Amino acid sequence: MLKQNEISMVFNYRWLYDTVRKRFDSDEAMEAFLPKALTPEELKHKGDDRYLSAMSQRVFQAGVQHSVVDAKWPEFEKAFSGFAPELMVLLSPEHIESHMKNDRIIRDRTKLKTIPINAQLILDIRQEHGSSFGEFIADWPSANIVGLWRLLAKRGSRLGGRSAAGFLRLAGKDTFLLTSDVIARLLAAGIIGHEPTSQRDLQIVQDAFNELQQSSGRQLCQLSAMLSLSINPRF
DNA sequence: CGACAGCCTGAGGGCGTCTT
DNA sequence: AAGACGCCCTCAGGCTGTCG
Numbered sequence: 001m002l003k004q005n006e007i008s009m010v011f012n013y014r015w016l017y018d019t020v021r022k023r024f025d026s027d028e029a030m031e032a033f034l035p036k037a038l039t040p041e042e043l044k045h046k047g048d049d050r051y052l053s054a055m056s057q058r059v060f061q062a063g064v065q066h067s068v069v070d071a072k073w074p075e076f077e078k079a080f081s082g083f084a085p086e087l088m089v090l091l092s093p094e095h096i097e098s099h100m101k102n103d104r105i106i107r108d109r110t111k112l113k114t115i116p117i118n119a120q121l122i123l124d125i126r127q128e129h130g131s132s133f134g135e136f137i138a139d140w141p142s143a144n145i146v147g148l149w150r151l152l153a154k155r156g157s158r159l160g161g162r163s164a165a166g167f168l169r170l171a172g173k174d175t176f177l178l179t180s181d182v183i184a185r186l187l188a189a190g191i192i193g194h195e196p197t198s199q200r201d202l203q204i205v206q207d208a209f210n211e212l213q214q215s216s217g218r219q220l221c222q223l224s225a226m227l228s229l230s231i232n233p234r235f
Numbered sequence: 236c237g238a239c240a241g242c243c244t245g246a247g248g249g250c251g252t253c254t255t
Numbered sequence: 256a257a258g259a260c261g262c263c264c265t266c267a268g269g270c271t272g273t274c275g
Binding site for chain 1: 262263264265266
């Protein structure tokens with residue numbers, strides 16, 4: 001039961017800052033360690049091919065050590081000519097089969113098939129939003145980032161679970177991540193009673209992050225990293 | 236009572252490394 | 256040389272709960 005004081009600990013940014021700050025020798029060291037999301041302007045100016053690349057990279061990372069996928073990513077960029085969505089949407093089953101013979105990429109048919117599907121998602125959003133996909137991402141409020149996770153999971157391919165958040169992080173959009181450490185901290189604080197999966201749970205977590213954001217002015221990705229560091233120092 | 240959302244389980248997936 | 260394993264996750268399908 002609990003634990004009113006523990007809840008207030010996490011909602012108290014001061015406590016979070018002090019706890020995490022102790023892990024570092026200086027403010028500068030801490031700031032350098034924390035992730036930093038791109039500005040809306042930067043997000044808008046990235047080409048949509050970069051978003052499809054990040055989306056696909058995240059899809060391939062699922063279930064595989066990320067370092068393995070990252071090391072092969074330059075070969076993916078070559079194989080898929082830079083991931084321009086208007087070209088990738090044309091990938092036929094025959095094209096997919098020929099990519100299955102390229103041993104410098106990861107030959108996972110299910111994942112390869114997501115490339116044209118997610119390219120189509122990008123084109124659809126462009127049409128609906130009347131802008132580039134990058135602008136759509138830039139305009140989406142981080143205070144409801146779980147809503148964007150949901151949209152990507154529903155309309156994209158293999159972007160459910162933690163993949164939508166992982167994609168957004170790769171792309172530079174501000175989002176928190178539900179890593180095991182972040183979940184452990186939320187559990188310890190009594191904010192959630194079990195691993196958050198339902199929309200209701202996710203909203204509760206989003207609300208908690210929004211409160212921290214309000215009181216600190218920090219990005220969600222930084223708060224996410226700080227919560228993680230508060231339970232797992234790593235050094 | 237129907238429609239839909241949420242929940243849970245089990246299957247499936249390629250690679251690198253460790254084991255035999 | 257071949258096989259097992261850990262990595263870490265998504266998704267389909269079947270079930271239960273909720274709301275109007």
